[in-house]
Amino acid sequence: xxxxxxxxxxxRELNNLIxxxxxxxxxxxxxxxxxxxxxxxxxxxxxxxxxxxxTPGNDLAAFSSGISIAIKGNAQDAVGNTMNDGKIVxxxxxxxxVGHSMRGGRIYIKSYAGYRVGIHMKEYQDQIPVIIIGGxxxxxxxxxxxxxxxxxxxxxxEKDEELLGxxxxxxxxxxxxxxxxxxxxxxxxxxxKTASTTExxxxxxxxxxxxxxxIMNLDLNKVMAKPFTKLYPYNKRPYGKLYAY
Amino acid sequence: xxxxxxxxxxxxLRDLQKCNNCGLCVKNCSFEAHYYSKHQRVESNSAKxxxxxxxxxxxxxxxxxxxxxxxxxxxxxxxxxxxxxxxxKQASTGGILLTGMGTDREYPIYWDKILLNASQxxxxxxxxxxxxxxxxxxxGTKPGKLELDxxxxxxxxxxxxxxxxxxxxxxxxxxxSISYNAFKALAIAAHKAGIYFxxxxxxxxxxxxxxxxxxxxxxxxxRFGVNQEYLENSAAVEIKIGQGAxxxxxxxxxxxxxxxxxxxxxxxxxxxxxxxxxxHHDIYSIEDLRQLxxxxxxxxxxxxxxxxxxxxxxxxxxxxSGIVRAGADIIVIDGFRAGTGAAPTRIRDNVGIPIELxxxxxxxxxxxxxxxxxxxxxxSGGIRNSSDVVKAIALGAxxxxxxxxxxxxxxxxxxxxxxxxxxxxxxxxxxPELTKRLDPDKASQRLLNLLRAWSLEIKEMLGGMGINAxxxxxxxxxxxxxxxxxxxxxxxxxxxHAGQ
Ligand code: SF4
Numbered sequence: 001x002x003x004x005x006x007x008x009x010x011x012r013e014l015n016n017l018i019x020x021x022x023x024x025x026x027x028x029x030x031x032x033x034x035x036x037x038x039x040x041x042x043x044x045x046x047x048x049x050x051x052x053x054x055t056p057g058n059d060l061a062a063f064s065s066g067i068s069i070a071i072k073g074n075a076q077d078a079v080g081n082t083m084n085d086g087k088i089v090x091x092x093x094x095x096x097x098v099g100h101s102m103r104g105g106r107i108y109i110k111s112y113a114g115y116r117v118g119i120h121m122k123e124y125q126d127q128i129p130v131i132i133i134g135g136x137x138x139x140x141x142x143x144x145x146x147x148x149x150x151x152x153x154x155x156x157x158e159k160d161e162e163l164l165g166x167x168x169x170x171x172x173x174x175x176x177x178x179x180x181x182x183x184x185x186x187x188x189x190x191x192x193k194t195a196s197t198t199e200x201x202x203x204x205x206x207x208x209x210x211x212x213x214x215i216m217n218l219d220l221n222k223v224m225a226k227p228f229t230k231l232y233p234y235n236k237r238p239y240g241k242l243y244a245y
Numbered sequence: 246x247x248x249x250x251x252x253x254x255x256x257x258l259r260d261l262q263k264c265n266n267c268g269l270c271v272k273n274c275s276f277e278a279h280y281y282s283k284h285q286r287v288e289s290n291s292a293k294x295x296x297x298x299x300x301x302x303x304x305x306x307x308x309x310x311x312x313x314x315x316x317x318x319x320x321x322x323x324x325x326x327x328x329x330x331x332x333x334k335q336a337s338t339g340g341i342l343l344t345g346m347g348t349d350r351e352y353p354i355y356w357d358k359i360l361l362n363a364s365q366x367x368x369x370x371x372x373x374x375x376x377x378x379x380x381x382x383x384x385g386t387k388p389g390k391l392e393l394d395x396x397x398x399x400x401x402x403x404x405x406x407x408x409x410x411x412x413x414x415x416x417x418x419x420x421x422s423i424s425y426n427a428f429k430a431l432a433i434a435a436h437k438a439g440i441y442f443x444x445x446x447x448x449x450x451x452x453x454x455x456x457x458x459x460x461x462x463x464x465x466x467x468r469f470g471v472n473q474e475y476l477e478n479s480a481a482v483e484i485k486i487g488q489g490a491x492x493x494x495x496x497x498x499x500x501x502x503x504x505x506x507x508x509x510x511x512x513x514x515x516x517x518x519x520x521x522x523x524x525h526h527d528i529y530s531i532e533d534l535r536q537l538x539x540x541x542x543x544x545x546x547x548x549x550x551x552x553x554x555x556x557x558x559x560x561x562x563x564x565x566s567g568i569v570r571a572g573a574d575i576i577v578i579d580g581f582r583a584g585t586g587a588a589p590t591r592i593r594d595n596v597g598i599p600i601e602l603x604x605x606x607x608x609x610x611x612x613x614x615x616x617x618x619x620x621x622x623x624x625s626g627g628i629r630n631s632s633d634v635v636k637a638i639a640l641g642a643x644x645x646x647x648x649x650x651x652x653x654x655x656x657x658x659x660x661x662x663x664x665x666x667x668x669x670x671x672x673x674x675x676x677p678e679l680t681k682r683l684d685p686d687k688a689s690q691r692l693l694n695l696l697r698a699w700s701l702e703i704k705e706m707l708g709g710m711g712i713n714a715x716x717x718x719x720x721x722x723x724x725x726x727x728x729x730x731x732x733x734x735x736x737x738x739x740x741x742h743a744g745q
Contacts, residue, residue, distance in 0.1 A: 015543060038536065043543050043544035043545060063541075065473040078527050081527060084472040097527055101468035103472065103512060116526060120526065122468075144520065144522055174514075236518065237500060237518045239520065240499070242340060242497075243343045245665065
C-alpha cells in the first residue's frame with residue numbers, strides 16, 4: 001500500500017504519481033487529504049485499488065476501465081463518466097450525473113445522489129453496469145437510459161421526505177431500475193412502465209445487494225424486506241415513429 | 246380508392262431497341278424502380294426512382310436514361326413543387342421530413358463571390374513544378390514563445406500537433422452512417438496521403454486499429470464506442486458539440502442499421518437504436534467543456550491534441566473564443582452546407598450560417614483577443630474544390646475538412662437518399678449486398694487521386710500569388726477580393742471589393 005498525501009496537489013501530478021507507482025508494481029494506494037482534484041484515476045490502465053480520504057473532484061475515474069476506488073467521504077459530479085469497467089464505492093453522498101454513459105462496472109453510493117444519475121447508461125454483451133444508491137436521488141434519474149441497472153434504496157429517507165425527484169426515466173429506452181418502495185406516477189416519465197418484481201428480479205437484486213450490504217455494513221434481509229418497484233421502458237425505440245420516410 | 250397525392254420526381258427512359266431484357270437493373274436497384282412484368286419483361290416504375298444513376302452506369306447496353314419528370318405544377322414562385330410535395334408527405338405520414346447530404350437551397354455561395362490574387366511584375370510568381378512548395382500543415386496549440394535551455398534545445402515541450410501533408414482532412418463520418426468499405430477506403434487514403442480520417446460518433450472497429458495513427462476519434466453526446474482503448478487508438482480526440490447539417494439537435498441511428506459489426510463498434514446491443522442526445526449531458530457551459538477537454542487530456546496523458554467541433558451559428562466567434570479558453574487545441578467549424586447521412590430537412594435547410602463568414606469572423610475575433618495562436622482552425626461544410634480550400638485558408642482557416650467531396654470521389658451521385666440506408670453505390674448503407682459494390686482499394690485510390698489533384702492545384706494557385714508555403718497564406722486576406730458583395734458582407738469577410 002502506497003500512501004500519497006494529496007492535499008494541495010494538482011490532479012495531473014497526482015495521477016502521474018499513481019501511474020508511475022502502479023507501473024512499478026504497486027497495486028494499492030491510500031490518497032490522503034484529497035480536496036477536489038478532478039479526474040482521479042482516469043487514464044490509468046490496469047486495475048489499481050485506490051482508497052480516497054477526503055472529497056475527490058468531478059469526473060472521478062472518467063473513461064476508466066477496471067479501476068477500483070473506495071471513497072471515505074463524499075464525491076462530486078460525474079463520478080465514473082463513460083466508465084467501461086471497475087468499481088467505485090462512495091461512503092457518503094455523490095453529486096450530479098453519476099455514471100454518465102457508463103458501459104460497465106459498479107458504483108455504490110451509501111447516501112444520496114444528485115440529478116441525472118445514470119444518464120445514458122448503456123450495456124453491451126456481458127457488460128452490464130450497476131449503480132446502487134442507498135439514500136434518495138434527484139430529478140431525471142435514469143434519463144436516456146439505454147441499458148444497465150439502477151437500484152434506489154431510500155434507506156435514510158425520512159417519512160415525509162421524497163425518495164426521488166421528478167422526470168424519472170425521461171427518454172429511457174433500455175435497462176431497468178429497481179426502486180425500493182412506491183413511486184407516485186407523476187414522477188415517472190411517459191417512456192417508463194412499472195411492474196412488481198418477479199422471482200428472477202429478486203434473485204438478481206439479492207445478488208447485487210449482498211455485495212453492497214456487506215461493504216456498507218447493512219443487513220441484507222432488512223433491505224430486501226420492503227418491496228421494490230421495477231421500472232422499465234415501454235419501447236426500445238421511443239423515437240422510432242418521428243420521421244416521414 | 247386510395248389516391249396517392251405524390252407524383253414522381255423523375256422519369257426513367259428505357260430504349261427498348263437497346264434493352265435486351267437482361268434484368269441487371271432489376272437486380273441492382275435497391276429502391277426497386279425496375280421490375281419484371283407479368284410477361285417477364287423488364288419494366289420501370291418511375292415513382293420509385295431517386296435518380297442515383299446506378300442503373301444507368303451499370304446497364305451493359307446503355308439502354309437507360311433518367312430525366313426530371315415533365316409533369317409540372319401550375320407555375321407559382323411561392324408555392325413551389327417542393328413546398329407542395331412536402332405537405333403531401335407530412336399529411337400522409339405525420340412525420341418529420343428527413344433528408345441526406347447538405348442543403349440544396351439557393352443560399353449565396355460566398356466562395357463564388359471571392360476572387361484570388363496573382364503576382365504581376367512587382368512580385369514574381371513561383372513555378373511550383375520547379376521550385377519547392379510547402380503544403381505541410383501542423384495543427385495544434387502553438388507555444389507563445391520559444392525558450393531555449395543552455396544547450397540550445399527547446400526547454401518547453403511542444404504541445405502535441407497533427408502533421409498534415411496537405412491541409413485537408415476527412416470530416417467525421419461514422420461507421421453506421423457509411424458502410425464498412427467506405428470507412429475503410431477513407432482510412433486507407435488518409436494513411437497513405439499523410440492526413441487524417443475521423444470516426445464520427447460511431448466508434449472505431451478493431452479492424453481499423455492499424456490506421457489508428459491517422460484516426461481522429463470522436464467523443465460525441467452518445468459516447469458510443471468510447472472507452473480507454475478507443476481513446477488510445479487515435480492520433481487526436483474530437484469532442485463533437487455540433488455539426489453544420491443539423492446544428493443544435495441530436496441524432497438517432499435506427500436499430501435496423503445496427504448490424505453485428507456496427508453493434509460491436511458502437512458497443513451497443515444488436516438492432517438497438519443509437520440515440521445521441523442534443524447536448525452532452527456533462528457540458529452545459531464553457532467551464533464544463535473545459536472539464537471534458539481535460540478529462541480527455543488526462544485520459545490520454547496529454548499526448549494528443551483535443552479538437553472541439555461546432556456548427557457555424559450566429560455567435561460563432563464568441564463561442565470559438567470560449568472554446569479556445571476552455572483549452573481546445575483545434576476548433577472545427579462546420580458551415581451550414583455540411584452534408585450528413587440523415588437530418589431533418591427543415592433543420593438542414595434553415596439553421597446555421599455560411600462557413601465563409603464564420604471562418605472570417607472567428608479568425609478576426611481570436612486575433613483581436615490575442616489568442617489565435619492557441620488554436621488551429623479546421624473549416625468544413627461544403628468544400629467542393631481546391632480553390633474553396635485556398636479561399637478558406639486565406640480567410641483564416643489552418644486546414645479544411647471534406648466529407649461530401651470525398652464521398653463523391655468514391656462514387657456518390659448526390660441523390661440525397663443516404664438516410665434510407667439503401668445507397669446503391671455502397672457508400673451510405675449497411676446492406677452487405679450493397680456494401681460489396683464499393684471496393685475499398687479502388688475507392689481509396691480515387692480519394693488519393695483527388696487529394697493529389699487538389700494539392701497540385703493549390704500549389705499552382707499559391708505559386709501564382711508568389712507564395713511558397715501554405716502557412717503564408719493563412720489569414721492573408723489581401724489575396725482575396727469580393728465581387729458583387731455588399732458592404733456588410735465585405736466587412737465580415739475582411740476583404741476589399743475587386744478593383745479596390
Ligand atoms: S451517398 Fe449514396 S445515398 Fe447518399 S447521396 Fe450519395 S449516392 Fe445517394
